[in-house]
Every structure is written in C-alpha cells, then in structure tokens.
Amino acid sequence: MNAKVxxxxxxxxxxxxxELAELLTGVVADGASVGFLPPLPLSEATDYxxxxxxxxxxxxxxxxxxxxxxxxQLHLSMKSNGDHRAEIAKLMTNPEFRRNGIGRxxxxxxxxxxQQLGRSLLILDTREGDPSNLLYQSIGYVxxxxxxxxxxSANGDLHATVFYYKNI
Numbered sequence: 001m002n003a004k005v006x007x008x009x010x011x012x013x014x015x016x017x018x019e020l021a022e023l024l025t026g027v028v029a030d031g032a033s034v035g036f037l038p039p040l041p042l043s044e045a046t047d048y049x050x051x052x053x054x055x056x057x058x059x060x061x062x063x064x065x066x067x068x069x070x071x072x073q074l075h076l077s078m079k080s081n082g083d084h085r086a087e088i089a090k091l092m093t094n095p096e097f098r099r100n101g102i103g104r105x106x107x108x109x110x111x112x113x114x115q116q117l118g119r120s121l122l123i124l125d126t127r128e129g130d131p132s133n134l135l136y137q138s139i140g141y142v143x144x145x146x147x148x149x150x151x152x153s154a155n156g157d158l159h160a161t162v163f164y165y166k167n168i
Contacts, residue, residue: 003064005102007109010059013049019068020052020061021045027092031154033127034090038154060109062093062102069097072106074114086114088124091132103135111139115168122168127151128160141166 013020024045028036036044053059056078062070070093076086088110093102114122126132128146137143141164150161 003100005069005100005105006063007105008061008063009109009113010053010061013053013059016061016068017046017049020049020071023068023071023092023094024048026094026096030095032092033130033151033153033159034092037152058110058113060106060113062097062106064097064100064102069094069100070102070106072103072110074110076114076117076119084119085121085123086117086119088122091124103132104139107135107139111166111168120168122166123163124165125150125161125163128162133162136164139166 010016021042022045024034024036025040025042027034028040028045029038031038036048052073056076058074058076060072060074061068070091072091073089074086075089077083088107091103091106111122122141123144124136124141126136144163144165146160146162148160149158151159153159
C-alpha cells in the first residue's frame with residue numbers, strides 16, 4: 001500500500017474515540033509496549049482516550065484514506081525548569097498499515113511542533129529490542145541508557161526499556 005499519509009493534530013478525541021480505541025487494542029494485541037497488557041477491553045481503551053488530551057498533551061494522528069492508521073503524543077513539560085523539553089509518548093501504528101512511513105511521519109510532525117513551541121530537547125523510552133528502536137535511531141535519537149526489568153509483557157516476562165533523547 002502506498003496511500004498518502006496525512007498527519008493531523010486533534011484538539012479533541014470526540015468523533016475519533018472509537019477508531020483510537022481500536023488502534024490501541026490492536027497494537028496491544030500485537031504485542032506493543034504502550035502501557036497496557038492484552039487482552040485490552042475496548043471499554044478500557046475508550047476510557048483511556050477520553051482523558052488522553054489535557055494540559056500539555058498534544059495528540060497527532062496519521063490518516064490513510066480518512067482512516068486513523070497511527071498516533072503519537074507530545075507531552076510538554078509544564079515545569080518552569082523544563083519548559084525547553086517534551087516527551088514523545090505512545091507512538092502507535094495499526095499493524096495493518098506498518099511499513100508505510102507512518103511512524104516516521106508522526107515523529108517528524110511531533111518534532112516540528114515541539115520546535116515551534118520553543119522546545120529544544122525531546123525524550124522518549126521504548127522496550128529494548130522493539131523495531132521502534134531502529135526508527136528512533138534513524139531519525140537522530142541518541143541512547144541515554146537502559147533500565148532492566150522495566151515493563152512486564154503479557155507472558156509475565158520483564159523487559160528493559162531504552163531511554164533516548166534528541167536536541168532539536
């Protein structure tokens with residue numbers, strides 16, 4: 001599939017809450033480490049999205065043919081000593097749409113927005129060994145360190161997380 005990817009910032013999940021809940025349950029079922037374990041009930045995913053956007057939290061979605069194919073969040077530090085930084089959170093691509101540049105497009109839009117908002121440092125973390133590590137490294141994120149046994153997977157195993165940063 002080589003459909004055109006459109007990135008939008010959502011001010012509210014409103015009409016998209018169902019699609020976002022399906023995205024979240026789909027990536028969790030596929031093994032993504034985004035804070036939830038499978039099986040993730042659709043109602044819990046819906047509850048999450050209904051409160052996801054708030055002060056300092058920006059949500060970007062990728063659409064293909066008017067369908068949400070992915071999302072990422074930009075969490076702006078609200079601390080006076082941290083008003084130069086932001087955190088990238090919950091980068092997700094619908095398994096059906098992977099390998100179409102969606103994750104990269106979402107990351108670049110989040111970075112661009114962060115820069116426009118005067119942020120010069122971005123941070124993020126991801127499970128060690130996940131394909132996302134390659135994406136982050138390919139767009140200039142630098143590994144800052146690892147914490148062992150950080151996140152539990154569905155089978156009960158504990159996995160390290162890798163922290164990255166990027167000066168923009």
